[in-house]
Amino acid sequence: MATMNMLQAINNALDIAMAEDEKVICFGEDVGIFGGVFRATSHLQEKYGKARCFNTPLVEQGIIGFANGLAAQGSVPVAEIQFADYIFPAFDQIVNETAKFRYRSGDLFNVGGLTIRTPYGGGIAGGLYHSQSPEAYFTHTPGLKVVVPRNPYQAKGLLLAAIRDPDPVLFLEPKRLYRASVGDVPEEDYQLPIGEAEITKEGTDITVVGWGAQMEVIGKAVELAEEQGIACEVIDLRSLLPWDADTVAESVLKTGRLVVSHEAPLTGGFAGEIAATIQERCFLYLESPIARVTGLDTPFPLVLEKEYLPDHLKIFEAIRESVNF
Amino acid sequence: MMTQYVHQPEFMTGDEFSIPTFSLLNPEGELYSGAIEPALERDHARRIYQAMLATRILDERMMAAQRQGRLSFYMQCTGEEAAVVGATAALNDADMIMAQYREQGALMYRGFSIDEFMNQLFGNELDYGKGRQMPIHYGSRKLHYMTISSPLATQIPQATGYAYGQKLAGNGHCTLTFFGEGAASEGDFHAALNMASVHQVPVIFFCRNNGYAISTPAVEQFAADGIAPRAFGYHMHVIRVDGNDVLAVYEATRLARKIAVEQNQPVLIEAMSYRLAAHSSSDDPSGYRSKDEEEVWRAKDPLLRLQKWLLKKQWWSEEEETSQQETLRREVLETMKRAEKRSSPPLESLISDVYADITPSLQRQFDQLKRHIRRYPEAYPRGAQSLDLDVGTETDTQGEA
DSSP states (O other), rough: OOEEEEEHHHHHHHHHHHHOOOEEEETTOOSTTTTTTTTTTTTTTHHOOOEEEEEESHHHHHHHHHHHHHHHHHEEEEEEOGGGGGGGHHIIIIIIIIIGGGHHHHTOOOOOOEEEEEEEEEESSOOGGGGGOOHHHHTTTBEEEOOOOOSSSHHHHHHHHHHHSSSSSEEEEEETTTTTEEEESSSSSSOOTTTEEEEEOOOEEEEEEOOHHHHHHHHHHHHHHHHOOEEEEEEOOOOOEEOOOHHHHHHHHHSOOEEEEEEEHHHTTHHHHHHHHHHHHHHHOOOOEEEEEESSOOOOOOOHHHSOOOHHHHHHHHHHHHHHH | OOHHHHHHOOOOOTOOOOOOOOOOBTTSOOOOTOOOOOOHHHHHHHHHHHHHHOOOOHHHHHHHHHHSSSSSSSOTTTOOOOHHHHHHHTTTTTSSEESSSSOHHHHHHHHHHHHHHHHTTTTOTTTTTTTTTTTEEEETTTBBBOOOOSSSTTTHHHHHHHHHHHHTTTOOOEEEEEEEETTTGHHHHHHHHHHHHHTTEEEEEEEEESSEEEEGGGGGSSSSSSTTTTHTTTTTTTEEEETOOOOHHHHHHHHHHHHHHHHOOOOEEEEEEEOOOOOOOOGGGGGGGHHHOOOOHHOOOOHHHHHHHHHHHSSSSSHHHHHHHHHHHHHHHHHHHHHSSSOOGGGGHHHHHHHHSHHHHHHHHHHHHHHHHHGGGGOOHHHHHHHHHTTTTHHHHHHOO
């Protein structure tokens, strides 16, 4: 075991993947000698050479288009988009190409080797364009997998699984936790399953679901609730596409109550999908309406970021209201 | 165009064309032999220099303030003041500017006040952008300066569209868009140039080739001879200019503007310069370039070059330089103190301007937010500041309806 922050864990996963398989290739804006603006790819160019870890020109659609071609050829590209806010020039390549490559060719060709890494989320005074959580645009795209780790241990195990997964994976990294989240991480190779949620805390009164950076916020809210004698069951989805409805449904059958929280805006957010599925599967067991605690239906603000964010107090209030319904 | 047939295979690389760099002033502030001095009046030349100097000082002070933790983020224009201010000075002040994010010199030239800069930097109640964007994302309707958007190159095709509208309006104005050599890799750049050429649009594409896109050097950005040759592919006028020579930048842009507004033709200008500072306050260039390299460019400082020329013409003096610097530094510091103390934009600014009118759904979310803030005012000091905490929750909907 070593103590790592999330960036070190991601760097370590990339290092292991590149050492094991020479087909693994990392690239993106500034990822070469500089090691990425967050340093997730530090020293990879030194270790594996410029042909396998390199800077690209500044063109996101080019990065993902190139990555699609490289993956179709049989390589294992790990492409970095510097901020999730800047993924949209590549939207066409991801939604129309990455996601449909296998289907449209009748599995003659696929880009399953592709992993797209990108930092997402707010709370760093990043304003409109360094804060967004664009997961729901991609969870609406069959053919993609969408994975979000909550801490260094999860990040390493899930990233290694994503790189080796037979399908293309969008790997959203909670940048607020890059250095803030520190924990024990095995130095050896390991993988965590994609598509399986994790119950991080058991409880009987209410189920609280989230993913990524929001898990830390949920943790604080749950502490407040526990002080008031409310026993919360906490679930980290870890993977949004596919998502583990069984684990959530099973929990809600037990607790009868559900709160889902994400930073992205309310309307069209992934919490809506969860709420719809769970009311189908647990309708007669629900004791209160499923609550969504999310960002507002506005662009991400700057000065009033604190007011915008679904923080622990808002989640705590939603838990309280649900229990007192 | 007539097709010309040949009967031996011939590949071309573009090396057949070599694009020279237009320059007028040498680093000593003297005209090169054969160079013709642009017709710049004394006051105009002084206005250009003062805008460059003010930009330099604002940048120095604000980067220092960022280092002291007074400001969340900052970006400097340092080393590129001649390119930005020179180009702006050659426009009509009513021409539209669509910048990338490092062009505060253009606003300075057009008269954006230090107060206006500070209000945006601190996102206070007087910020035109209502505290929504990170520092340096300025905008000014009265100064014809489009509000900055962080995503790179998005402004370039918008400039083509804006200028097409200007052409239809027949007002004799054009649009100039600034961008870096890194942004020119984006697809938006190519879309913009192609459409401008096809639709004969009065737009000037001004590329600040400053050598770096964050850490990525120009040699890893493109294999060709810079950005300028791309104009050929779109059948567009192009000129490359020494970006540290403000007279050359001014003259090139002045002539480009004539082509744009008199012939309705787009022009590409590539200004060769160097980003002397870090990409931003979040960046550390020591990880990817040498101090020696920076020193070479420091010696080509565009401010010094213009200052020497002005001194020789006796349009500027050492005394003025000293007093102007002192005045500017004092003004920046005093203005900063004022701006820091001002209130944040009101809580309502969270939900206004998403649409022309606030939707019922968003209003409901906002009412819920206000009830929440009233319950925990100490957790949201900025939001609580603009709420009357004594008002009961039940009056929320009535009050805002």
